[in-house]
Amino acid sequence: MKFEYRSLIEFMTNISVVCPKCGSKAQVTSSYISVWKASFICTSCLSHRVWDGNTSSFVTAHSNYDRYEGILSGPAVDSFFRYPLWYQSEYKGEVLYAYNLTHLSWLKQYLGAMLRERIQTPHGWSNQSLQSRLPQWMLSAKNRDTIIKKIVALEKT
Numbered sequence: 001m002k003f004e005y006r007s008l009i010e011f012m013t014n015i016s017v018v019c020p021k022c023g024s025k026a027q028v029t030s031s032y033i034s035v036w037k038a039s040f041i042c043t044s045c046l047s048h049r050v051w052d053g054n055t056s057s058f059v060t061a062h063s064n065y066d067r068y069e070g071i072l073s074g075p076a077v078d079s080f081f082r083y084p085l086w087y088q089s090e091y092k093g094e095v096l097y098a099y100n101l102t103h104l105s106w107l108k109q110y111l112g113a114m115l116r117e118r119i120q121t122p123h124g125w126s127n128q129s130l131q132s133r134l135p136q137w138m139l140s141a142k143n144r145d146t147i148i149k150k151i152v153a154l155e156k157t
Contacts, residue, residue, distance in 0.1 A: 006130040011103040015078045016086035021047045025086050028078045038080040051080040087157070089150045094137050096150055106130075108151045111138060 012030060019026040019042035026042035036053035076088040076097040087104055088097040098104040110131065137143060 006106065008130050008133070011099040011106075012079065015099045016101075017078050017081070017083040018086055019045060019047055020083055021045050026083070028080055028083065030080065038078075040081050040083070049081060087154045089154055091143070091147060091150060092137065094135070096138070096147060096154075098151075098154065101155060104151055104155055107138075108148060108155075110134075111144060111151070112148050 015028040015030075017026050017028055017040070018024075022042060022045040024042055024044035026040060026044070026047070028038055028040045030038035038051040040047070040049040040051070042048070075082075076085045076095045077083060078085065078099075085097050085099065087100070088095055090096070098107055111134075138147060
């Protein structure tokens with residue numbers, strides 16, 4: 001199966017998190033165009049916050065682009081408020097996580113494919129695609145069935 005270039009930031013516009021006040025499923029939303037503004041809302045306890053980019057966020061690298069410093073994509077927390085992600089599961093000491101159901105669905109499709117071919121972008125091959133950044137334990141064929149079962153279980157939560 002051939003897969004088009006995907007970026008992790010595409011899944012960051014609507015992130016399902018655990019509300020720090022009541023433990024219910026809540027949402028962090030941001031703009032795909034500008035990740036410098038984000039909001040948190042829990043419909044269960046009505047807790048809410050706004051992040052405007054002026055407070056501490058995960059910084060991984062500096063860039064020549066104005067106000068862009070990069071977003072860490074490692075821990076199973078959102079990159080704005082650092083709340084735990086709703087969709088996460090442990091596998092052999094590693095954390096399988098997704099930002100939302102769309103991200104989970106993409107992971108299930110990509111990891112479940114017997115043959116994973118990438119489509120070259122108009123600018124050539126990209127090492128920054130989500131596909132090229134997945135850890136080896138996720139990509140291993142011997143882990144495929146168990147990881148897919150975990151993704152299916154997460155989709156039901």
